[in-house]
Amino acid sequence: PKHWGWGGGGLPTRKTGRRRRRTAIPGTVALRLLPTDANPAPAHNAMDNLDLCTQLGARRHLISRTTRQDGISCHVLSLLAYAIIMAALCHRPFLATALAMPSAASMARRAIELSNKANVDPSFAQEACILWTSILESCCNDSELPLPLGAMPAAHALHASTLARVGRDKEAINEYQKSLAFLKDSGALSKSLTKEEVDIRIGMGKSFQRMLRYREAADTFLGVAARCVDINDGIISGKNTETLGWVELAHSDSIQRAALCYMRIGDLDAAVTILEKFGGQDAELAGMLGSLLHIQMSSPSSTMKDTEKREILQKAQELLQDASNKSTSPIYNWIYLTSQADRSGNISADPFRCKKGDAYLSFAKANNSPFDDPDLINLDDKVSMHSVVMEPDRDGKDFWPRGYILPQELDSFLAECNRDENIGDEERGTRKKWILKERSGYGSHGISIASTDEVLKMYDSSKLTEPILCQRIVDPPMLIDGRKFSLRIYVIYFPGGKLLSEDGEKRIDAEIFVSTEGLVKYASAPYDDDAANSNADFLDDQYMTNSGRGDGRSSQQNDLKQLQREFEMNGINYKTMWESIEKSIQMVMKRYIYLQHESSLMEDALADSRDSSSGYSFIHNTYAPICSIPKIMGFDYILDSDTNPYLLEVNRFPGLEPRSSLDSDVKKTVVYDAWVAASDRMGVPKEYVQDLCPSNYKGSSLKKLKK
Numbered sequence: 001p002k003h004w005g006w007g008g009g010g011l012p013t014r015k016t017g018r019r020r021r022r023t024a025i026p027g028t029v030a031l032r033l034l035p036t037d038a039n040p041a042p043a044h045n046a047m048d049n050l051d052l053c054t055q056l057g058a059r060r061h062l063i064s065r066t067t068r069q070d071g072i073s074c075h076v077l078s079l080l081a082y083a084i085i086m087a088a089l090c091h092r093p094f095l096a097t098a099l100a101m102p103s104a105a106s107m108a109r110r111a112i113e114l115s116n117k118a119n120v121d122p123s124f125a126q127e128a129c130i131l132w133t134s135i136l137e138s139c140c141n142d143s144e145l146p147l148p149l150g151a152m153p154a155a156h157a158l159h160a161s162t163l164a165r166v167g168r169d170k171e172a173i174n175e176y177q178k179s180l181a182f183l184k185d186s187g188a189l190s191k192s193l194t195k196e197e198v199d200i201r202i203g204m205g206k207s208f209q210r211m212l213r214y215r216e217a218a219d220t221f222l223g224v225a226a227r228c229v230d231i232n233d234g235i236i237s238g239k240n241t242e243t244l245g246w247v248e249l250a251h252s253d254s255i256q257r258a259a260l261c262y263m264r265i266g267d268l269d270a271a272v273t274i275l276e277k278f279g280g281q282d283a284e285l286a287g288m289l290g291s292l293l294h295i296q297m298s299s300p301s302s303t304m305k306d307t308e309k310r311e312i313l314q315k316a317q318e319l320l321q322d323a324s325n326k327s328t329s330p331i332y333n334w335i336y337l338t339s340q341a342d343r344s345g346n347i348s349a350d351p352f353r354c355k356k357g358d359a360y361l362s363f364a365k366a367n368n369s370p371f372d373d374p375d376l377i378n379l380d381d382k383v384s385m386h387s388v389v390m391e392p393d394r395d396g397k398d399f400w401p402r403g404y405i406l407p408q409e410l411d412s413f414l415a416e417c418n419r420d421e422n423i424g425d426e427e428r429g430t431r432k433k434w435i436l437k438e439r440s441g442y443g444s445h446g447i448s449i450a451s452t453d454e455v456l457k458m459y460d461s462s463k464l465t466e467p468i469l470c471q472r473i474v475d476p477p478m479l480i481d482g483r484k485f486s487l488r489i490y491v492i493y494f495p496g497g498k499l500l501s502e503d504g505e506k507r508i509d510a511e512i513f514v515s516t517e518g519l520v521k522y523a524s525a526p527y528d529d530d531a532a533n534s535n536a537d538f539l540d541d542q543y544m545t546n547s548g549r550g551d552g553r554s555s556q557q558n559d560l561k562q563l564q565r566e567f568e569m570n571g572i573n574y575k576t577m578w579e580s581i582e583k584s585i586q587m588v589m590k591r592y593i594y595l596q597h598e599s600s601l602m603e604d605a606l607a608d609s610r611d612s613s614s615g616y617s618f619i620h621n622t623y624a625p626i627c628s629i630p631k632i633m634g635f636d637y638i639l640d641s642d643t644n645p646y647l648l649e650v651n652r653f654p655g656l657e658p659r660s661s662l663d664s665d666v667k668k669t670v671v672y673d674a675w676v677a678a679s680d681r682m683g684v685p686k687e688y689v690q691d692l693c694p695s696n697y698k699g700s701s702l703k704k705l706k707k
Helices: 052-058 060-069 076-090 092-100 103-118 122-136 149-165 169-185 195-210 214-228 241-264 268-278 283-297 306-326 330-338 359-368 374-380 382-389 410-419 425-430 452-460 529-533 539-543 560-569 574-600 661-682 686-692
Strands: 004-006 031-033 403-406 432-438 447-451 468-472 485-494 497-501 504-508 511-522 556-559 631-639 645-651 702-705
Touching (some): 103 122, 103 149, 122 149, 149 169, 149 195, 195 241, 241 268, 241 374, 283 330, 330 359, 359 661, 359 686, 374 382, 374 574, 374 631, 374 645, 382 432, 382 468, 382 574, 403 410, 432 452, 485 661, 511 574, 511 661, 574 631, 661 686
Antiparallel strands (some): 004 031, 403 468, 485 511, 485 631, 511 556, 511 702
């Protein structure tokens, strides 16, 4: 038809119609689409159901905005969508199927639509995964492809992104690798870097990162940097400034991510080496390097002469000051500011003014900075957390559900099952009474409900290739309006450390605070105890309370004040329950600090042995973490029918972006209180964070706990 043409001319802009260049996916032709408002795609008797191209074109700008928020290139998904559909239409087997069975075209359209929606609402990702799996595995043999060869990299990349959205990062990595393999076969990897390749590699690195496989993640990110830059000649320049711009951004982002991964495992020396080698003039990279140099100079084991220390400290201050002036994040301004304290601990500071965007979001994002305590991975890792809490002669059994690390503790698990004589033999095997937790699960992903028979079957079939935590389900649970619920309790942690400035040094002890502001998260479906005895279709919706799991569109939450009112109306003692929560937090953090201290005294302590070990592994690190930055953690609890709290997990990086007005009030109060506590700890005037104060603030929610 006359309104459609083939060539490399790119896509016109919506406002002016002026054509802009787009990088075509290797092995495919670029689609030149005239403005859809003026020239709608004509109907065609063979393509009645393929109007999705017009729909995608109309939504292109919306897709760009939403995908940018998740760190994905703003144009890539729409380009991938165009490429997959148009290449599929030209692929005879696919076109023949579409003509014979109209649902084939709608399946492809629906998969792309859901992939785009999943970037905003993860509840759409599961359906997208199912559709992509159906499309990509539709061929009967390996020699036949479901889509044209040139469309396969894009299809696998979109499939990987949706898998990552539902926490299936291991499978996502496999799909990313398939996408890269198709690009390699097409010769694209031997040519100049494209945005598509960057997105695939960055996506794969993020999946490694979420799985706590930080070294593999760092290697993946460094692979992107190697494609972006030549050490001797500088950044590879493109044909125009637009190409140069995104290459520089990809280079900076990949280096920052690689350095962060090394910092997560406590390898600060490797992070410094990367930043010094690749850093350049980027403000964020300069801030990271300045902060790390400052940490190194604070090391008690440093053998440098005082003159060398002063020179490096001066360099660190200059880098931090530069980053403080240019970065939109408050983190480098804060590190630079607190390093200026004199011997009396007094600091003078003007209120922090956010250069761009919302002040709250800037400080909330600082919670994900690379400068937290790397040993906190032992609380974030479900398997390591179990080992920390359930040390011999400890009180963890009072608030931590009974559990076993499988397959290492299989014999103990079998003995536990044999002792369970409260129910009949048949029901004992089929009842859903265990919850399986992958060590790197997040957002309720990597968690499943299983019966004893199902757990044993997994072991017998060798499906348990990596350690998992198998815990008893808290039963019977306390219900509100017939639904299970969990409590998100916010804990603010300041590690112990040493302040170093030109005026000297000062030791500061660790501090722990708990906030009385928190969230009550409800399951999306009513709880049915009978469903635990069968293969219920909606079992996850009854058991999982995290908004990132199940039908996120129907998830509900409330605040702790409402829970307290609910208790009072039913004659339940809220204070007793809350004191039990405080006691458990105190025990966990006290045990954590003790084990960390003991580890620092062991000369042969191993760093990063957790991949092969089922227990905790503290890093033998001579560098103390920055002790002035508040670390906000999320402790998740469930209550049994007697209101006894049981700790489910500790979130090292709890979501702090508001999702509702109630949610916003709670999170903004917690973040503000955390930074006020940091100001008090460092002697910084509270006016520094005055722009962070919520409009309806009612006073501090924090209580300091004893270590």
